[in-house]
Amino acid sequence: MALEIVVMVKQVPDSQEVVIDPVTMNLNRSLTRNVTNKADENALEAALQLRDEVGGHVTVVSMGPPQAESTMIECLARGADRAILVSDRFFGGADTYPTGLTVASAISKLEKVDVIFAGEESSDSSTGHVGPGVAEFLGMEQATYVSSVKYADGFIIAERELEDGTEVIKMPTPVLLTILLNANVPRRQTLKRKIAATKQGYEVWNLEKLGMPPEWVGVRGSPTIVRKMRPIKEKERAAKRFEIDQIPDLVRELFEIGALKLEEMQ
Amino acid sequence: MSDFDFIVVGAGPAGSSAAIRLATAGSSVLLVERADPPGSKAVSGGILWGRDLDGLIPDWEKSAPVERYIDFKSTSFLTRDSKISIDFRSKKFEEKKTGYSVLRAKLDQFLALKAKAAGATLVTGITVDSLARKENRIVGVVQDGDTITSDAVILAEGANPRVAIESGLREPLRDRDCAIGIKQIVKLSEATVNERFNLTGNSGYAGEFALGYLEGGVRAGGFLYTNKDSLSIGVVIAMENLRANGSTYSYDIMEKFMEHPYVKPLVEGGRVQEYSAHLVPEGGIDSMPKLFGDGYLIAGDSASMTFSNGMIIQGMNYAIASGAMAADSLLEAAKKKDFSGAALSSYQDRLEHSQVLMDLRKFRGIDKVTWSRLVHEVAPGMMENILFSMFYEDGNPKKHLAEIILGSLSKANMKRSELIMETYRMLRRM
Structure with a gap:
């Protein structure tokens, strides 16, 4: 049987270049490069592997501003069959609750869904809420922190990486899985596939298309209120060079500035 | 039937200008760029001189992400203790704008998106491996084993033209043809920039510096330009010169420039927003490759089209002009469906009759003066x-x-x- 697979992806600021505006305390996005969330690339790869093995289609769904275009094209170039960007100014400022609701609403518009993949969490907010949220809104079973996925006769067999070992679970579809960062190696994009992806294009779905009340989405639909943010002050650091025979001096100095403490030997 | 009429390798000022011209004329164009987004790997001092965009984007001065127009041009000689400057400021530049400070991360993206809007297929984040050949003609590009075909290819790869070199279309870069450029973008408030450089409105300062006080006879030039709310500051060091002074590190020279008693107060308190380094083609006409052949043209920095006389440094303007002329030559060749080297030699003619090659011929050997x-x-x-x-x-x-x-x-x-x-x-x- 052919599986209808959905992958939830998010475009995030490149975590290596994130700059916090010291005045507004918001992320300064004007100079940061936007990239596809790394764990979502792993989710897409897991979905593509499953499709290639079992057959079916992979549809990528993302919520974000128009510049998420590059992520949509990238997912198509890696091998997705269809890409939908859920985008509307009404969706702006959403916390994880309306984000999950909006993405779930978009997925519910698809004809049939057997498996939904999501990254374990996004690198910019690291909540890990949205994947499980979507499963709840859609009334679907879910498994989080999945490292590998197999399918057989209407069941997903997933391995979950837990603190004390690996858990193997078997669940009937439909099911939502969140995939661990670095669970696999995402396939490369090639020029040929990227040209095809650019020509194929992606769909943009707005609020009207989803038919949701505006007060359910975006900042109005968000129960989170951020009261205050403050930057973490960087500690002053210093470097000093000690030769091997000066280690006693090093120990003394560390002791004097309070970095080392004397403890009774037991 | 080719996949595209034309493929342009590199979405910098040269490549995007070519793609804008080609796509506007109705050709199918693939514009492929390794950086994503375009401009994120580019480094340049940051003044766009001249009016070469006029012919490509009619309202560019209003729509392009330019920072400040230059009305304050300065050339300085630094010694350990002193600064001797020739300053030229003129209200005339307010009427007749001649240069703008730009940030390449923004400008390159703007130009690439203009090409896309004109109908070009823009693909970013992909590095072309090599050129496709058929009986010694260039018939497209190869990437990850796939061949994408076209009637002709424009190589606009920038200062380090890997594909052109590996395809044997240009000589490998020699030390004497290159300098190394190091640049920082230092963030300050707009008011601080205005105050420190005595600027009003969106007028800007562009200063070049001869750094004669460096130890060991290292010769380097410095530059300092004002953006809206940041400074572009950097040094350019002749590669040969640097190599001969084995003990000198290029970043030390950058530090020394920024620590100079009359430079330091200008950048003080700023936060470094970008630190980058790049090759600078400095060889002039003598290091220029053959600019055309069967099925290909070379434009911009890839063809060593840069100019510096110590008082002004230019490159982006030549890139834009040569990109547009490469496109014009291809459009002309397309009428006769002849993309042989003989047909594409009209590119050389266009350049010879333009500022690009006239300047480079006239100022041959200028590097012996500037260095x-x-x-x-x-x-x-x-x-x-x-x-x-x-x-x-x-x-x-x-x-x-x-x-x-x-x-x-x-x-x-x-x-x-x-x-x-x-x-x-x-x-x-x-």
């Missing part, structure tokens, strides 16, 4: 002596200017005849 000991060390030292003697009041009887000059000439560490010859050569070449 000379006279310009960097001897002349600044003499000027420092002369000016110091003139302005230092020690209560002794004053001297005539001629006496002072002759005095400092004898102190200069260079033979008088040699000095005169060097000066003559300098003036002739500049």
